[in-house]
Amino acid sequence: MTGEMERIAALDPAAEYASARAAIDAAVGRVLASGRYVGGPEVEGFEAEFAAFCGVAHAVAVSTGTDALRFALLAADLKAGAEVVTSPFTFIGTTEAIHQAGGRAVFADIVEDTFAMDPACVRSVLTPRTGALMPVHLYGHPADMTALDPLARDRRLAVVEDACQAHGASLGGKLTGGMGTAGCFSFYPTKNLGACGEGGMVTTDDPRIAARVRRLRDHGQSEKYLHAEEGYNGRLDAIQAAILRVKLRHLPAWNERRRALAALYADRLSRFEQRGLLRLPIERPGARHAWHLYAVRIPELPARGGGSGPMSRRDAVRERLATQGIETGIHYPIPLHRQPAYEGMRLGAGSFPEAERAAREVLTLPMHAHLEERQAERVAQALGVALEAA
């Protein structure tokens, strides 16, 4: 195989495992030998270490990010039918959790630069039925909590952060997971902190929320075979906890590596941005991006009549990169309000113009802590050529 045709993956969990293999294998072996496979010291240790990492008093490990969001809403005492304001430009786990917790998702459009909820749009959809806000720190950039906080405080709304893509991001020095009533993380394998399977976490400073999530994840048990309520089977297994403890030690360095790659992309691609051929992701003042995904925008060019050709510029660029062995992603091609699952909401095209435009324009470039600099150079170079041609 020539160097030129080397395949460059968008994400690479196997490379991450390889980089910490001896420690991960030892941790897994330790759990297998212990006989404690669900809960136990590995899970408790991971909870304490993750709470310290986020700067919160409590962290409760659960089976997925979706469960974390659902349990956090239930623990915040969301009333049946209460409205939860969230972004239409996110993964469906966000709204699944809202509906499974008995709430009703209400969308607020996003801002152009960070892809997070626009506080002005949030304000415009608040009603007496609003029970909570669920900002999403999409791609790893923190949502505008400074503007959302007063909206929530004035109305005593719970704020449940969807931090599933934002391990280690911060705003004004405060880490995600410690900004709201509760923070929710996913440890899906491709995340900045990823398990070798599924996992999730709820973080909070509120001991009542922590206690309720602990109960909910464990069939509503307050003590063995005493069920204060019906709960769920939503626990984290000990093997995943042991693996995550190893990886958590590397997370600061891995996030730094993502930051360096983001800087490289920005440096090599800014001249194309100056010519209006693409838009680069930004980091707002005071924010620290976790660079879970590096999402550029590839807009239609006005001269081309707004995408009237057979293929959008974004899709043409993506296809060209694929022929070079460079894998890219589209997170997400269809905003939630246009998904068949939410047809019943009757939110037609044009309901959330920024979310819809983002869905047409975004392209995520290869980004992970084990991407080599020369690979990122090749991605930037090939993207430049593709942008010129599209």
Ligand SMILES: Cc1ncc(COP(=O)(O)O)c(C=O)c1O
């Ligand atoms: C923004 C967002 N919310 C929720 C989830 C759900 O997490 P999980 O897949 O662990 O259930 C994910 C991840 O997949 C996500 O990216």
